[in-house]
Amino acid sequence: MANTNRGVVYEGPGEVRVEDLDFPELVLHEQNERKLNHGAILKTIATNICGSDQHMVRGRTTAPAGLTLGHEITGEVIEVGSDVEFIKKGDICSVPFNIACGRCRNCKERHTGVCENVNPARAGAAYGYVDMGGWHGGQAEYVTVPYADWNLLKIPADRDTVMAKMRDLTMLSDIFPTGYHGAYTAGVTTGSTVYVAGAGPVGLACATSCFLLGAAVVIVGDMNAERLRQARSFGCETIDLSQHADLADQLEQILGVPEVDASVDCVGFEARGHGPESGGERPATVLNSLMDITRAAGRLGIPGLYVTGDPGGVDENARIGQLGIRIGLGWAKSHVITTGQCPVMRYNRQLMMAILHDRVQIARNVNATVIPLDRAPEGYEEFDKGAARKYVIDPHGLVGAAS
Incomplete structure (x- = not known):
């Protein structure tokens, strides 16, 4: 041996x-x-x-x-x-x-x-x-x-x-089970409309899982043009977040309504602000945007990584994983949110x-x-x-x- x-x-x-x-x-x-x-x-x-x-x-x-x-x-x-x-x-x-x-x-x-x-x-x-x-x-x-x-x-x-x-x-x-876990816990099923935040490997695995679960439309948002092309290569709709700050408006152009049935955060704590004037890292951006664009009584899957210790965090709160999340919005819309390791x-x-x-x-x-x-x-x-x-x-x- x-x-x-x-x-x-x-x-x-x-x-x-x-x-x-x-x-x-x-x-x-x-x-x-x-x-x-x-x-x-x-x-x-x-x-x-x-x-x-x-x-x-x-x-x-x-x-x-x-x-x-x-x-x-x-x-x-x-x-x-x-x-x-x-x-x-x-x-x-x-x-x-x-x-x-x-x-x-x-x-x-x-x-x-x-x-x-x-x-x-x-x-x-x-x-x-x-x-x-x-x-x-x-x-x-x-x-x-x-x-x-x-x-x-x-x-x-x-x-x-x-x-x-x-x-x-x-x-x-x-990444395949993690992406699937995000989709499954977000309630993706036959005919669902889904928004996946992030076109990295986990986001692409999640989008693949959404189709496997029967989603009608899978929309992937990212700031990386090459990764968005990869998402389009197997049937996803895409949104370039470096160009568009208003996510709901972009969803309405694709779906006819400014919301989705289910959404998945495949970005995590290094999230950046949306739009050409985004101003750099904003760790709660994805979480808040998903609560905004997911329908009332919808579900959010969060396989994206969040940590309790981040030496490079943008402020004291971010360095201990304490983020400015609009939990009131999620509560008002009766969202179900699933976090943690797959x-x-x-x-x-x-x-x-x-x-x-x-x-x-x-x-x-x-x-x-x-x-x-x-x-x-x-x-x-x-x-x-x-x-x-x-x-x-x-x-x-x-x-x-x-x-």
Whole structure:
């Protein structure tokens, strides 16, 4: 078995490097030598760069230097702990970005994004992420996954089929379920009109999910012309928010009414003001605009990331995640608002079947772009500049070979 490992490490604001790492173990030294007999070690087949990673790399969180990045992981099991019963060596599995024990109250109620037992500091954990329990990131050649029987989703197809669809299947670890969660909790269904804020990978995954759920019209708003073109490429209507400050007016031009049935925030706390005179970052802009343009008794899904600590926040309130939200408007319109991490296991098996049986082309819609591990810093740089791509890191060259 291999005994070397390399991965992507956050060195400080704006700087990531590929470095030599310790080979994974079935123990977590960062949590008082926690034994992981229930875990497995995976050879990473595909691992993706996420917008949530980018928040850390920009210095917009309290992430420490030296953190191995990466929470979107698909891999092959090469070792299992003594307590693992059902996952076997050679299984190719999708890894939910939420780390969960499967045993606490929240896990049993399917709230796996806020497991009570995997992070000593607070509920909820993730791989390679700030304040999420010290679990090592998966943008590496090899990675440890705890509670393997619970966390790992075995892909039930022959190896050739799995590898041929890997560019799609790798989206199951985060952005496809996260986008779907935003759409589903916003109540998107047959004939819905939907507004999706943000045309980054999660926004595009959400728009894809809206169509999968039967939406009649999906409208995506962003300030990036290239990303808006990508949204239009699979049937979305688009609004260029760098040119238009009045979102309701733009919706009325498309729909005939200035509101939608459902809306989803796929932007998060680095939101910017709308229009040519927007004046820079305004972290509550998206939340307030969605309450404005969503019909009374409608729903808002908010998978976009909001944090409790933002060193780069525009003011003292923003630096602790305290935003000027028009909750009175949402209350008056009887809105239902769903926030928080996506509980990936609530959706990943169904979405996997949609991929395996050709019901959805998520890789095409998010413009999945495969790069080798050594090009990861370049991928981060291009993504930060607004590239309309979802970067898939291929540590062993297996995805590129299958393509």
